[in-house]
Amino acid sequence: MQIDGDMMENKWNQFYKKSYSDRLRLIAQSAGLSEDQLKLIKQNADDKSGELIENSLTDYRLPEGIVTGLVVNGHQHLVPMVTEEPSVIAAASNGAKLLSAGTGITSVVSQKLISGQVIIKNAKFEVVSDFVSSNRHKILELADHSHPTILKYGGGAKKVLVRKLSAQFTSVDLFVDTGEAMGANIINTMLEAIANWISEQLAVETTMAILSNFADEAVVQVSGKVPVDKLASKSVAGSVAAQRIADASEVAQLDIKRAATHNKGIMNGVDAAVMAFGNDWRAVESAVHSYAAQTGTYKGVSTWHVHGNQLEGKMILPLPIGFVGGASKVLDMVAVNKQIAQIHNVKEEMQVIGAVGLAQNLAALKALVTDGIQKGHMNLQLKSLALSNGATTQELPTVVDQLRKSSNPDSTAVKDILKTIRR
Numbered sequence: 440m441q442i443d444g445d446m447m448e449n450k451w452n453q454f455y456k457k458s459y460s461d462r463l464r465l466i467a468q469s470a471g472l473s474e475d476q477l478k479l480i481k482q483n484a485d486d487k488s489g490e491l492i493e494n495s496l497t498d499y500r501l502p503e504g505i506v507t508g509l510v511v512n513g514h515q516h517l518v519p520m521v522t523e524e525p526s527v528i529a530a531a532s533n534g535a536k537l538l539s540a541g542t543g544i545t546s547v548v549s550q551k552l553i554s555g556q557v558i559i560k561n562a563k564f565e566v567v568s569d570f571v572s573s574n575r576h577k578i579l580e581l582a583d584h585s586h587p588t589i590l591k592y593g594g595g596a597k598k599v600l601v602r603k604l605s606a607q608f609t610s611v612d613l614f615v616d617t618g619e620a621m622g623a624n625i626i627n628t629m630l631e632a633i634a635n636w637i638s639e640q641l642a643v644e645t646t647m648a649i650l651s652n653f654a655d656e657a658v659v660q661v662s663g664k665v666p667v668d669k670l671a672s673k674s675v676a677g678s679v680a681a682q683r684i685a686d687a688s689e690v691a692q693l694d695i696k697r698a699a700t701h702n703k704g705i706m707n708g709v710d711a712a713v714m715a716f717g718n719d720w721r722a723v724e725s726a727v728h729s730y731a732a733q734t735g736t737y738k739g740v741s742t743w744h745v746h747g748n749q750l751e752g753k754m755i756l757p758l759p760i761g762f763v764g765g766a767s768k769v770l771d772m773v774a775v776n777k778q779i780a781q782i783h784n785v786k787e788e789m790q791v792i793g794a795v796g797l798a799q800n801l802a803a804l805k806a807l808v809t810d811g812i813q814k815g816h817m818n819l820q821l822k823s824l825a826l827s828n829g830a831t832t833q834e835l836p837t838v839v840d841q842l843r844k845s846s847n848p849d850s851t852a853v854k855d856i857l858k859t860i861r862r
């Protein structure tokens with residue numbers, strides 16, 4: 440877009456105040472959108488989304504699929520997942536099936552405390568620390584009174600700690616049981632209330648008061664076992680595959696390069712389910728990666744070990760999410776997805792999402808240490824290649840079949856195949 444006189448006159452000023460059709464017209468003019476493109480935008484637009492965000496244009500659609508075969512704490516769950524990545528859902532279902540061949544997945548949430556911090560500048564640490572120690576009860580009470588509805592739901596401010604960050608900065612950390620909500624608004628309201636009070640009482644400057652996405656007191660502990668013979672592939676014996684999976688998880692403890700990819704594989708499943716349930720996946724990503732780096736060295740968040748004829752996986756995953764609030768009421772599919780998954784509260788939601796993460800991790804590691812990742816992905820990748828180069832869903836089976844036989848399955852190959860079959 441050129442910054443010209445027209446732009447300077449500023450037709451984009453107060454864009455958010457314009458009607459939907461005026462916004463659309465301006466965008467279409469400036470980007471030169473075709474009639475078909477405009478039709479696509481309008482077709483997917485939803486009034487509710489316009490209320491959720493500013494300058495709303497349309498709903499951006501992503502595929503949603505279902506993971507099958509996941510047994511969590513003795514219950515079968517179908518888990519909706521929203522993802523654009525081919526093979527994520529197939530892999531999760533595969534991992535779920537392997538883990539259900541053992542005793543299924545055990546997934547435990549013992550508490551969900553979300554924390555936040557008030558940062559104080561240029562105050563003596565000892566002064567702040569003494570003040571908080573002698574006013575602990577008052578601070579918790581103040582926090583609860585700033586958001587009294589939280590008490591009705593059985594939650595509330597639970598503890599307050601003080602940490603020295605440097606000679607200049609001190610952090611007052613507040614921990615809140617946010618009940619069924621993720622609780623970002625609740626906790627931010629509480630923090631602002633206590634920041635004002637502390638700053639008045641101590642005559643100190645508070646730099647900010649904000650929720651922390653480091654969520655080490657809102658974790659799900661997931662574990663599962665697979666009989667090693669279930670891990671056999673055509674070329675690799677089950678016991679060998681099991682040892683290699685354990686090795687792979689050890690490498691993710693040793694090496695940041697591998698740990699980042701190991702965790703990305705887990706997040707393939709976690710994010711997709713977090714999105715399906717209408718939660719803030721950036722908060723979860725930030726929580727998981729900071730948790731993975733909490734010792735100062737970034738590590739894989741899951742580990743796998745061989746015990747006799749069983750491969751056992753364990754993972755602790757912070758999941759700062761909610762079952763109510765946020766976008767969950769506005770996005771229509773969220774309620775449907777919770778019903779499909781048969782989850783009824785935030786703990787079950789965390790347990791199921793954690794289980795998906797472990798299943799996803801197992802499937803990825805198994806593929807990596809046996810056939811390699813490309814083989815299992817090939818079919819879906821060829822489909823994606825064909826679709827992105829213009830194949831219709833009717834043409835897809837023929838195109839994929841011919842691509843599989845091709846020595847160089849790339850976009851040129853798709854275009855050549857399409858030319859031939861369309862002729």
Ligand code: MEV
Pocket residue numbers: 700701702703704705707803804807812
């Ligand atoms: C790809 O999206 C995810 C994997 O790279 C995960 C892993 O390497 O563990 C397959």
